[in-house]
């Protein structure tokens with residue numbers, strides 16, 4: 001490790017393929033001597049069945065104590081009005097930045113070439129706050145509330161991330177030409193923050209144009225800072241460019257707590273069969289290493305992952321390979337060569 005600091009992290013294996021891919025990700029982290037110690041905690045269907053809650057209090061306490069968590073996918077039971085675990089975590093810990101790095105990986109079928117960008121999405125306000133009402137039986141309204149505080153902290157997160165990861169460009173994506181006050185405040189605030197980072201090139205892009213540019217020339221983007229709703233849509237668009245939600249990682253980050261997770265679900269159709277691809281969760285672990293400043297370890301794991309994806313005998317079946325969850329991880333560990 002680069003630093004001598006040890007971090008205790010909360011590990012939530014989750015449901016379905018979650019425990020299988022989590023076990024393999026931990027193998028890789030332990031192999032490179034990542035500066036982590038691990039505290040397992042339950043969430044999802046398994047927690048509901050064994051502890052009576054989708055997100056037990058003891059799990060929340062573990063995250064609050066450790067401040068770092070990695071989460072496998074969890075199954076959301078159908079019916080019963082269960083609140084999404086991710087929404088609960090976001091609200092409980094004010095995880096205001098949703099960060100999704102999107103890059104083309106070898107042998108992952110995709111439509112966009114040379115994509116290597118990170119979306120930094122505001123996670124707490126905008127139309128997502130759900131401030132809605134029926135004005136009368138035929139009219140509904142939803143209030144888009146944007147604050148200076150919310151805009152400032154997400155823009156700062158985006159620029160600091162760009163700086164930390166040696167990126168040179170930040171694009172602020174908005175629709176301030178139409179929503180002059182709400183998006184106007186977001187844009188003005190973001191540009192102000194950008195002035196503190198003169199070495200980073202800032203541009204602002206209107207969201208509809210950003211969609212077209214991302215499809216036609218995604219290589220022009222490095223870090224995108226945007227609001228909640230645009231970020232939700234853009235991050236799935238970008239995932240689609242590089243092969244879908246199955247291969248991209250994500251993180252929900254607050255002032256002092258961060259939760260890293262694969263974006264895909266618990267894949268009940270292949271659970272327990274040693275078929276799941278651990279790529280997305282492993283990349284989430286790479287983000288966690290970057291988050292704690294272990295850039296070298298993060299780079300090493302990414303390089304080994306990319307090399308392994310190039311080997312058809314190692315790749316998992318979802319990528320047309322002959323490997324399985326465990327043998328794919330064996331190959332990554334071999335490619336790490338330590």
Ligand code: NAD
Nearest residue numbers: 073074075076246263264265266267268269270276277318
């Ligand atoms: P899913 O992502 O679980 O599966 C969709 C398809 O992709 C399946 O065919 C599955 O086998 C495949 N797939 C997904 N991840 C894979 C991997 N790592 N390796 C190989 N193949 C993989 O989506 P779904 O079927 O719509 O949802 C299943 C459950 O997951 C639901 O209960 C849903 O609520 C939950 N879910 C959880 C999260 C989360 O915890 N963040 C996200 C999405 C869905």
